[in-house]
Amino acid sequence: MDAVVRLDNITKIYTMGDQRVEALRGISLTVEQGEFVAIMGASGSGKSTCMNILGCLDKPTSGEYMLDGVNVGTLSRNELAEIRNTKIGFVFQGFNLLARTTAQENVELPMIYARISAAERHARAQAALGKVGLSERADHYSSQLSGGQQQRVAIARALVNDPAIIMADEPTGNLDTRTTFEIMSIFQQLNKSGITIIMITHEPEVAAFTKRNVLFRDGMIISDTQVENQTDASQMGEPA
Amino acid sequence: MTQLLMSLRIAIRALKVNKMRALLTMLGIIIGIAAVIAMVAIGSGASKVISDQIASIGSNLLLVLPGSTTSGGLRSGWGGTPTLTYDDARAIKNECPSVAEVAPTVRGTAQVVYGNQNWSTIVMGTTPEMLVIREWPLQEGRNFMVSDIDGATKTCLIGQTVADNLFGDVNPLGRIIRIKKIPFVIVGILDRKGQSAQGTDQDDIIFIPLLTAQRKVFGTQFPNTVGAIMVQAKSADVLKKAEEEVNELLNQRHRIGPTKEADFMVRNLSELMEVAEQSSKVMSLLLGSVASISLVVGGIGIMNIMLVSVTERTREIGIRMAIGAKERDILFQFLTEAVLLTTMGGIVGMALGIGSALTVSKLVGWPTLISFHTIAIAVLFSAGVGVFFGFYPAKKAASLNPIDALRYE
Numbered sequence: 047m048d049a050v051v052r053l054d055n056i057t058k059i060y061t062m063g064d065q066r067v068e069a070l071r072g073i074s075l076t077v078e079q080g081e082f083v084a085i086m087g088a089s090g091s092g093k094s095t096c097m098n099i100l101g102c103l104d105k106p107t108s109g110e111y112m113l114d115g116v117n118v119g120t121l122s123r124n125e126l127a128e129i130r131n132t133k134i135g136f137v138f139q140g141f142n143l144l145a146r147t148t149a150q151e152n153v154e155l156p157m158i159y160a161r162i163s164a165a166e167r168h169a170r171a172q173a174a175l176g177k178v179g180l181s182e183r184a185d186h187y188s189s190q191l192s193g194g195q196q197q198r199v200a201i202a203r204a205l206v207n208d209p210a211i212i213m214a215d216e217p218t219g220n221l222d223t224r225t226t227f228e229i230m231s232i233f234q235q236l237n238k239s240g241i242t243i244i245m246i247t248h249e250p251e252v253a254a255f256t257k258r259n260v261l262f263r264d265g266m267i268i269s270d271t272q273v274e275n276q277t278d279a280s281q282m283g284e285p286a
Numbered sequence: 287m288t289q290l291l292m293s294l295r296i297a298i299r300a301l302k303v304n305k306m307r308a309l310l311t312m313l314g315i316i317i318g319i320a321a322v323i324a325m326v327a328i329g330s331g332a333s334k335v336i337s338d339q340i341a342s343i344g345s346n347l348l349l350v351l352p353g354s355t356t357s358g359g360l361r362s363g364w365g366g367t368p369t370l371t372y373d374d375a376r377a378i379k380n381e382c383p384s385v386a387e388v389a390p391t392v393r394g395t396a397q398v399v400y401g402n403q404n405w406s407t408i409v410m411g412t413t414p415e416m417l418v419i420r421e422w423p424l425q426e427g428r429n430f431m432v433s434d435i436d437g438a439t440k441t442c443l444i445g446q447t448v449a450d451n452l453f454g455d456v457n458p459l460g461r462i463i464r465i466k467k468i469p470f471v472i473v474g475i476l477d478r479k480g481q482s483a484q485g486t487d488q489d490d491i492i493f494i495p496l497l498t499a500q501r502k503v504f505g506t507q508f509p510n511t512v513g514a515i516m517v518q519a520k521s522a523d524v525l526k527k528a529e530e531e532v533n534e535l536l537n538q539r540h541r542i543g544p545t546k547e548a549d550f551m552v553r554n555l556s557e558l559m560e561v562a563e564q565s566s567k568v569m570s571l572l573l574g575s576v577a578s579i580s581l582v583v584g585g586i587g588i589m590n591i592m593l594v595s596v597t598e599r600t601r602e603i604g605i606r607m608a609i610g611a612k613e614r615d616i617l618f619q620f621l622t623e624a625v626l627l628t629t630m631g632g633i634v635g636m637a638l639g640i641g642s643a644l645t646v647s648k649l650v651g652w653p654t655l656i657s658f659h660t661i662a663i664a665v666l667f668s669a670g671v672g673v674f675f676g677f678y679p680a681k682k683a684a685s686l687n688p689i690d691a692l693r694y695e
Binding site for chain 2: 098101103123124127128130132138143144145147155156158159160161203207
């Protein structure tokens with residue numbers, strides 16, 4: 047089977063005035079269907095830049111990026127927007143739900159841009175909220191939800207267009223330990239059902255919930271290891 | 287369609303969040319549209335007053351005046367000498383193809399008596415065509431007949447002012463008045479025409495048959511002569527042509543050559559009217575454009591607020607872009623918001639404008655003209671203002687970089 051993500055010698059160079067910053071210097075990475083990858087590294091290591099490129103929010107300076115069989119490097123701004131819409135689901139550190147909008151409407155948003163009919167939107171949003179256990183909170187506004195609940199809405203939003211991959215950028219960075227377990231447990235369940243997930247984190251404990259850890263330093267991958275004993279987040283409910 | 291509904295819902299929600307700000311922003315458009323509608327309504331009302339006055343003189347009119355002559359070194363002014371005749375008038379009617387109607391007149395002032403009332407007024411001898419040319423309907427009774435003219439009957443048509451002053455509440459029709467002590471039967475009462483453009487009372491007049499005036503009332507030393515001849519051209523297009531035809535015909539009839547000064551003069555009344563009408567049009571255009579400036583200022587207000595709104599919602603734009611909104615989705619969203627603002631403002635402004643136009647017309651007594659197309663233009667224009675002034679902020683929002691927008695705090 048073809049890889050979901052294939053990065054081939056990706057570089058990214060920012061030029062600010064006369065200063066050149068090499069954020070990525072030749073990254074090659076392949077992620078297969080069904081993997082659960084943690085990208086780790088200190089700040090400035092290039093992991094966020096890599097995430098932006100993986101998420102089609104940014105374009106590499108050189109190198110080739112194949113996402114689900116599509117060569118993303120050659121696409122226009124609008125085509126990238128469509129890729130983000132249909133092939134990628136984002137989960138952010140700061141949740142990034144729309145204010146003054148209900149959970150249901152937040153989850154429907156990607157489908158609006160996919161031009162899906164109102165009836166289907168409604169049904170699919172309900173189903174996605176069900177998967178993250180928030181069916182009964184569908185009519186609550188973002189501000190009425192706790193941090194963990196907001197992040198679950200964000201996950202439902204990421205899922206709703208059946209993306210090829212979910213990109214999570216420090217999804218537990220703003221959450222306490224218990225809620226972190228909750229969220230990671232959801233990710234693990236989703237992964238078990240076959241969904242590919244790439245997650246950025248700088249916490250080794252969180253990375254332990256994934257199946258594969260990729261470590262960045264100075265714009266390069268310095269290690270890429272399979273996790274021997276994946277921790278089951280659902281067993282971590284009670285603090286030891 | 288669904289997208290439009292969606293954008294509308296998003297826009298309504300965005301406006302609801304900042305109700306006060308939306309209202310204040312709209313106020314600019316409200317005032318602008320209200321001003322445009324009120325000004326145009328009042329302006330075209332005023333312009334209608336003027337053109338009604340002008341029309342009351344009659345349309346497509348030429349006035350042929352008898353000429354000046356020189357006798358013993360003294361030159362008389364226009365109309366000084368009776369050089370025009372009834373035959374001239376009939377010739378104009380019969381031989382000038384561009385002429386529709388001709389009404390020769392003999393005019394004088396006379397004391398008019400009914401019972402114990404008396405009144406001094408203008409008595410004009412003329413033919414039935416006069417009422418056609420002046421577009422002057424009868425309130426009651428009948429116009430002169432050919433037999434009245436040929437038979438020089440002692441019949442008359444009286445204006446409203448004369449009727450009021452001599453008869454008061456009594457119906458004058460069929461009663462007998464004395465003009466210069468000669469008894470006349472009133473056969474018709476003219477409709478009220480009001481003031482002329484020069485401010486004279488057009489209703490203070492009595493019409494009598496031309497021959498009666500020539501022979502019995504103002505018996506002149508030059509029989510068969512007439513004062514002015516009113517000539518109506520067939521249409522505004524042939525007015526100039528009619529003027530040339532009349533000039534040519536009268537030159538021939540009066541044997542005017544290169545060496546002889548013309549003893550008549552043809553005046554084109556419509557030219558004066560066109561000038562008057564033009565000036566009133568310029569006036570309402572001016573009012574409208576002054577009002578439009580406030581609309582433009584309102585539009586700039588919209589642009590300002592939309593720019594603030596885009597900056598405030600940078601993060602929201604970033605989120606929308608990250609989950610797949612294309613440039614045109616964002617562009618459309620902000621344009622919809624701007625157009626919604628201005629259209630709502632436009633509708634409220636329209637109500638306000640119509641209201642104030644009606645109030646002004648009540649207070650001042652001017653008619654106001656609120657035409658459907660003024661309203662349609664105002665609403666379309668306000669939507670246009672929204673598109674025009676909303677485009678730049680919307681474009682700015684749509685071309686944001688999603689990464690920067692997401693990071694924006």
